[in-house]
Amino acid sequence: MIVYLNGAYVPKSKAAISPDDRGFLFADGVYEVFAAYEGRLFRTADHLTRLERSLKALRIEFGDVAVVEEIAQTLLERNDLCGTNAKVYLQITRGAAPRNHAFPGADTSPTIYACASTFARPVEKRRVGVSATFVPDNRWARCDIKTVALLPNAIAAQTAEERDAEEAIFVRDGALTEGSHTNVCAAVDGTMVTAPLSNYILPGITRAVIMELCADFAIPVREFPVLFEEVPKLDELFLVGTTAEVMPIIEVDGTPIGSGRPGPIAQRLGEGFDGLVAGAVEGGA
Ligand code: PDD
Numbered sequence: 001m002i003v004y005l006n007g008a009y010v011p012k013s014k015a016a017i018s019p020d021d022r023g024f025l026f027a028d029g030v031y032e033v034f035a036a037y038e039g040r041l042f043r044t045a046d047h048l049t050r051l052e053r054s055l056k057a058l059r060i061e062f063g064d065v066a067v068v069e070e071i072a073q074t075l076l077e078r079n080d081l082c083g084t085n086a087k088v089y090l091q092i093t094r095g096a097a098p099r100n101h102a103f104p105g106a107d108t109s110p111t112i113y114a115c116a117s118t119f120a121r122p123v124e125k126r127r128v129g130v131s132a133t134f135v136p137d138n139r140w141a142r143c144d145i146k147t148v149a150l151l152p153n154a155i156a157a158q159t160a161e162e163r164d165a166e167e168a169i170f171v172r173d174g175a176l177t178e179g180s181h182t183n184v185c186a187a188v189d190g191t192m193v194t195a196p197l198s199n200y201i202l203p204g205i206t207r208a209v210i211m212e213l214c215a216d217f218a219i220p221v222r223e224f225p226v227l228f229e230e231v232p233k234l235d236e237l238f239l240v241g242t243t244a245e246v247m248p249i250i251e252v253d254g255t256p257i258g259s260g261r262p263g264p265i266a267q268r269l270g271e272g273f274d275g276l277v278a279g280a281v282e283g284g285a
Contacts, residue, residue, distance in 0.1 A: 021093055094111075134171050210246065
C-alpha cells in the first residue's frame, strides 16, 4: 500500500511519524473519510469545507485544503483503486513538538497523512437491516469538530460489538445524538426526523445528502431531537454516513423498530443514494 505522508508517497511500511507528534500525544488533529466510487471521490467539496472548518476550530494553520483532493486522487491511482470502490482516510495533526500542552510555535508544521483502501458497500446490511444499541453520550461538548479524539466513540463501537450490534447510538439528555461513526435518522408518519445540527453532533455529509434527497422525493424533514422514550413508537430508524451510506436499523437493544424490517423511507433514500453514486461515477460529480 502506498500512503501519503508530509509531501511524499511512500510504502506504508516506510511511513514513520514522530513520537512527539501531537496527534499521538494529545489527539491534537482532525480527519476526514471520503468515499470514492470507481475512482470518483464523492462529495469532495463538502468534505473539504468541513475539513477547513475543523482545522479552523482547532487553530491548526494549514494552507489551501484543495491539495487534499489531489492527494486523495493520487492515492487512488497509485494503489490501483480507480476501478473499484474505495475509501480515503486523511488526518492532519498540529505536528511534532516537545510535549507541552499549549500549542508549539509557528515553526512546527502540521503532519499530513492519508491512505486509501478498498471499500465494500454495505449492500446486504441495507437490504436486511441491522441492530443497534444505546450508550450514554459521555463525549465532550464539541462533537461538531471532526477530531481524532475518538476514544469515547471507539469504546462505544466496542460495546456495540460485544452486544452483537452494528452501531452504538449515543443518548444525551433523553435524546439520540448520533452513532459512534454515523448520524441517525428516524421516520415518523412519513416525516424524516433527525437531530438538529449543534455542538453535540457531527455535521455529516451523508446527513446533508439525505436531506437533499428528502427534498427531491417530497419527504418532509424535521430537524428535531429523536427522543429515547419515543423509540418504540418510531416507524423507522436508520444510520447514515460515508461508510454506512443508508442503513436501516430493525432492532435496538431488543426493541423492534416499526415492523422489524427495513422501512420504505430508508429504502427510498437508499435508492436515491445509489442514484447519486451512479451519477458521480458517470459524470464525475
Ligand atoms: N465517521 N458522526 C460521527 C461521530 C462520525 O464519525 C461520522 C463519520 C458521521 C457521519 O458523517 P459523514 O456522513 O460525513 O461520513 C457522523 C467516519 C466515516 C469515520 O469515522 O470513519
